Amino acid sequence: MTPNATIEVIDPGLQTTVQAWPGRIGFAALGYSPAGPMDHVSFRAANVLVGNPGGAPALEVPMVEFSCVLLRRARLAVTGPDQARLTVNEVEVPTWQTFDGNEGDEVRISRAGDIGFRAYVAVAGGLDVPAVFGSAATALVTDTGGVQGRALVRGDQLGVADARATNGHRRLPEELRPRYTTDWEVEVLPGPHAVPDHLTVEDWDELLATTWRVDLNSDRIATRLHPHRFRWARADGGPAGGHPSNMLDTPYPAGGVLANGDVLTILGADSYTSGGFAVVATVPHCAIWKLGQVRPGRDTIRFREVTYDEAVALDQKVEFGLAPTRAVPT
């Protein structure tokens, strides 16, 4: 049996996984992407609320459908968009604050709205999942980490790493929570492969002016946008290939916006570490969380160019809201 077994999955939902932040860092040269939560802001907030380190193993619940039964008394917190309706034994409980459940309680998250895409569930003490290459984060593409490298299924039991963890009840004030929407503004920095060598100035202006529709075929690997033919500053990829987006294989940055032929593709937590396409822009760290809440097949994205200094300052603002002291007693 699972030591300290605390939750047992009843309805695993679409693709619920154990994640940890910042994920599998330092192994990109061996081909490992970091994995970890797609929305690290909501994820870390859930952990901070229950008194865990922000990166402790916790659950990522896409499309907001999940239920489990508690096998012992535990303190939990659920974060995410308002569409996540949280109930304990069918009684509604607020998200973004801690709650206690007893042995036998059923905790359910269901969809009650249309905004946002992923909810997060943290348990005080952190989920007890072994680190593989330095992280418990699940990478589905390679079956690495988490529970046997896969999404959770009915009957999975998860223990708690530190069963004695105690912390007061906390909630995160509304003004410090991320703002979810259906029409997203996502910050970008140009490059590494932008104007003038790859894109024309007109292409870049178009990239910023277009309201991009997010393709239904988007996941933890990549957020794919609707096809668009850029003019390109070169006729082809030379020896790298016939399409001007083709490159000799290049390492990809986190948040890279690459031109996969005519399809702009934003790399996600489980993305490829390298490949043969031009990375025309990069989503800076302050905005990467938004890609975890974009709903495939429905939401839109507009890119807003920021300077490097703005990106760094915006990231400090995001981090400010995640400091453990920001959560207030209830």
Add this chain to the structure above:
Amino acid sequence: MSSALLHLIDADDGRPVVRFLQAGDRQVLVEFGEVEVDLRLNFHVHALLQDLRARPIEGALEVVPGFRAAMVRYEPAEVDRADLVEALATRAREATELADLVIPSRLITLPVAFDDEMTREAVNRYRVTTRLDAPNVGPGDNIDYIVRYNGFADREEFFARFLATTWWNAFIGYFPGLPSLYALDPLAQLSAPKYNPARMWTAEGAVGIGGPCVVLYPIEAPGGYQLFGRTLPIRTGDQPQPPAAGGPTVPDPLFRAGDRVRFTRVTEQELLDQRLQVLEGNYRFDVVTSDFVVAEHLADRERLAAEVEKVARFRRRAAERVEIP
């Protein structure tokens, strides 16, 4: 818009141009030379890599090589980007000249079974589910296509050419443990266009070629390279293990960037037997540590230059007669 080019070192005395490019707010991409399949560009990447590993720059957390570029990941709170780029530029300028460069390397020998059942299965599935009229799946299969595209007389001539060269693992990436192999023999000059559209399924262990690059598929996956055989499972040492005394599990990859690979031909049955041994943990991979002396490769290139040009011209003429997928 602001420029992504943060700094540039002009080409000088045989050294290629070096560009330092913004890649978000936590990475800088260091790119050598222009877009050409010239292994010397990759050796420059390795020279920088070697230097950064021996003498890390504070705040630069990770260096990830590609064919002609290295991605440097840093923590903006720990290092000012302008200082980082300046330090990287100094390193690039002072890096070992190729003529003096020795890259720590290992020679790995792997078995290959050509035209095995899984290769045929992947191509068949593509015909049935994706594109029946693609020139690389008929007449014949991917192997016949490679043969036509490179101007070989028959399959055996292609297999012999593939086996005759040592392959350079320029970098690892895309999937965990996936090596990108380039022929070290300047006379090999093998290449093939990629699938269009991509293939939905490839067996783990598949061996394929796209452009001049040979890859080994570490996992079952979609793909775009022309398939011609199968080798051993190459993803080793990364399955979840009980954490040793609380420490993190340490990866023990079969390949490292800068390794060399040679292939020996086996029958499909021999391969299946050896694959089983790997999966059971009873196979001893043939790995010999031996440094790679870049000067020797450069000398080969120079000595064979005229002949290389002849082969390249022959291959180009053959390729011109072949339809691209």
